[in-house]
Amino acid sequence: MLAKLSTRSSVRRCAVTGALGLALLGAGLPAVARDGTDPGLARFYAQKVRWTACESADAPKDLQCGKVTVPLDYTRPEAGTLDLALARYRATGESEGSVLLNFGGPGGSGVSELAAGGKDFLHLTNGYDVVTFDPRGVGRSSPVSCGEGSVEILEATDGDEEDGDTQEVLRRLRNAVAKCVRHSGPVLPHIGTVNASRDMDVIRQALGDDRLNYLGFSYGTRLGAVYAAQFPGKVGRMVLDGVDTLTEPLPQQGLVGAKGQQTALENFIDWCTNDIACPFGQDPRDAREQVVHLVDSLDDDPVPTAFGDRFTGQDLVGAIGQALYSREMWPLLQRALAQLVEDGDTSALEGFISGGVAFPVRQEGRARGTGDGLVDEEDVPLDNLPAALMAINCADDPDRPTAAQVTRSLGRLRAAYEKASPIFGQYRLTQVLMCYGRPKGTDFIREKVKDVDTPKMLLVGTRGDPATPYRWTEETAERLGDAAVVLDNRGEGHTGYASSKCVHRKVDAFLLFGTLPPSGSSCGSADDGVADTDE
Numbered sequence: 001m002l003a004k005l006s007t008r009s010s011v012r013r014c015a016v017t018g019a020l021g022l023a024l025l026g027a028g029l030p031a032v033a034r035d036g037t038d039p040g041l042a043r044f045y046a047q048k049v050r051w052t053a054c055e056s057a058d059a060p061k062d063l064q065c066g067k068v069t070v071p072l073d074y075t076r077p078e079a080g081t082l083d084l085a086l087a088r089y090r091a092t093g094e095s096e097g098s099v100l101l102n103f104g105g106p107g108g109s110g111v112s113e114l115a116a117g118g119k120d121f122l123h124l125t126n127g128y129d130v131v132t133f134d135p136r137g138v139g140r141s142s143p144v145s146c147g148e149g150s151v152e153i154l155e156a157t158d159g160d161e162e163d164g165d166t167q168e169v170l171r172r173l174r175n176a177v178a179k180c181v182r183h184s185g186p187v188l189p190h191i192g193t194v195n196a197s198r199d200m201d202v203i204r205q206a207l208g209d210d211r212l213n214y215l216g217f218s219y220g221t222r223l224g225a226v227y228a229a230q231f232p233g234k235v236g237r238m239v240l241d242g243v244d245t246l247t248e249p250l251p252q253q254g255l256v257g258a259k260g261q262q263t264a265l266e267n268f269i270d271w272c273t274n275d276i277a278c279p280f281g282q283d284p285r286d287a288r289e290q291v292v293h294l295v296d297s298l299d300d301d302p303v304p305t306a307f308g309d310r311f312t313g314q315d316l317v318g319a320i321g322q323a324l325y326s327r328e329m330w331p332l333l334q335r336a337l338a339q340l341v342e343d344g345d346t347s348a349l350e351g352f353i354s355g356g357v358a359f360p361v362r363q364e365g366r367a368r369g370t371g372d373g374l375v376d377e378e379d380v381p382l383d384n385l386p387a388a389l390m391a392i393n394c395a396d397d398p399d400r401p402t403a404a405q406v407t408r409s410l411g412r413l414r415a416a417y418e419k420a421s422p423i424f425g426q427y428r429l430t431q432v433l434m435c436y437g438r439p440k441g442t443d444f445i446r447e448k449v450k451d452v453d454t455p456k457m458l459l460v461g462t463r464g465d466p467a468t469p470y471r472w473t474e475e476t477a478e479r480l481g482d483a484a485v486v487l488d489n490r491g492e493g494h495t496g497y498a499s500s501k502c503v504h505r506k507v508d509a510f511l512l513f514g515t516l517p518p519s520g521s522s523c524g525s526a527d528d529g530v531a532d533t534d535e
Helices: 110-126 149-156 163-184 193-206 219-230 250-272 284-300 313-323 327-343 347-354 384-395 403-420 425-432 444-448 470-480 501-513
Strands: 063-071 081-089 098-102 129-133 212-217 235-241 457-464 484-492 521-523
Touching: 063 110, 063 193, 081 110, 081 193, 098 110, 098 193, 098 219, 110 129, 110 501, 129 193, 149 163, 149 384, 163 384, 163 403, 193 212, 193 219, 193 384, 193 444, 212 219, 212 501, 219 235, 219 444, 219 457, 219 470, 235 501, 250 284, 250 327, 250 403, 250 425, 250 457, 284 313, 313 327, 313 347, 313 425, 327 347, 403 425, 457 470, 457 501, 470 484, 484 501, 501 521
Parallel strands: 098 129, 098 212, 212 235, 235 457, 457 484, 484 521
Antiparallel strands: 063 081, 081 129
16 A cells, blocks of 8 residues: 655554555566575575674664575576565564564564564564564665655655646656665665565575465565465465555555545544544534645645744645554544644654654765665665655556656546545645656566465455555455455454454464464454454
C-alpha cells in the first residue's frame, strides 16, 4: 500500500507500504532465484551470522545485532557486495530456529522497529529467535537518499500547479531523479522487492534454517509473497498481515488509500464528537467541514514550529494519516488537534510525522553498498525513508506513462482523488507522478507471483484497515492459490497483530505450533479484541 512521502524520517509500527521508487535496471533477473548451488552465490550461502551487543545506546540490553553480506547484483555476484543490518531477540528456551519479521514501509528500518516495539513479539521467543533486518537501501544497509531532491519532488507534486504547468512538473521530477542517483550510490539500480526477497533467502541460510518462518506486515506481505514465488521449497510458516495488492498500479493504489483514510477519518470524527473535549464540537458534519477548513487555512498560511519550520496543511494531513493507522492513537490525535486549534501548538502533531526520530541529513552523496560495512546510525540520511519508499515501489512497478499520457490524465485523476477524499486526495495524488523519469520496474510481481506451491500460509485482513483494504486480502489469497488461508479481522486500524488479541493469539499459534484457523474464520471487533468465530 502506498504512503505519501515525508522528509521527516519515521520508524512506524507496521508502516503502510510506500509510494514511489527507482526501478531495477537488472530486468533480466531469473524468474526463480537460485540458491547456494550456484557457484557464484556459494560464498554468500556459506556465511553465518556473528551476533554481538547492539551499539546503539537506545537498544534494549537483550537485543543482539549482526549482519550478512549479499551480492549487489545477483546476476553478477562478483560485481560487488553490500551488508545488511540484522537484530534479534534470542529464544528463551530451546530454539526451533528463527522467525523473520518485516514491519512494512517500504523503507522502514526493521532493526529500529524491533528495538522500539519488540515487546509485542516476545511471546514468539518461546520457540524462536525473533529476527529482523534493514532491507537493502534502508537504514544502515546502504541507505539511499535523494538529498535536496526529496524536497523538490514534494514541491513539484504539491497540487498547486495548474494543468498547463504539467510539463514543468515533469521537468522538475526528472531533475530530482538525477539527484537521487547522485546521492544514493551503486545500490540504487539494485533495490526493490525481487532483490530483497533473494536477500532474505541468504539470511535464512545464514541463520541456519532450512525453511523461512516469516511474519510480514503491510508492504512486508508483498515481500513475503514474492519470496513464496521465488523460493516455494524454502517456505516454512508464513504470516501476511495487512495484505498488500500484487496487481494494482500506483495511481489506483493511491486512490484506494485516499478512500480508506477518508473513511478512517470520518470514523475518528464520529468518535471524537461524542466527547465534549473534541476540538471540533459535537456535530460530526460540522466537524468534517472544520477539518477541511483547517487544512486549507494552514496551506494558505502555515504556522511556525518550535524548530523554525513551517507547518502546512499537508503536514497536518500527513500527521492525521499516521495517527489513523491505529485506533489506540485516537485519543492522542484528539489532544494533538486540540493543541493546534486552541494554542497553535504543532509539536504533538509533528510527533506523529517524525515518530520522534530525526536522522541528520548526509550533506554529500558518497558511494555506498560496495562492501564497506554497515552505515553508522548517525549517518543514515534524514530522507532515507521517503527515498527508499520511492525506490522500492517504482522498482516493483512496470508502468511508465509518457509525458503526454500524464498530461492528458492528470486533471481527471485529480478530480477522482478529490472526490475520494477532500482531505487526503491531494496528498495521495503524488503517487500518480512519482515514478516519472525513472527506469521501468520489474513485471515479476504482477506476472509471476501467483499459484504458489508452498505449505499453507496465513493471510490476515482487517475490515477497517485504512491502508490495505480487506478486498486486497481476498484478491491476493485468490491469486496465491490453495496455499492461502484467510483470517477476517473485523476491527479497525492498519494490520491486526498488535491491535487484536484474537489475531495475536491465532498468529502465534500458527507460528509456534503450526495450528491454522479454518480459512474464512474471523476475529471480533477491535472493541473486544478477543471474540472469534468460524464461518
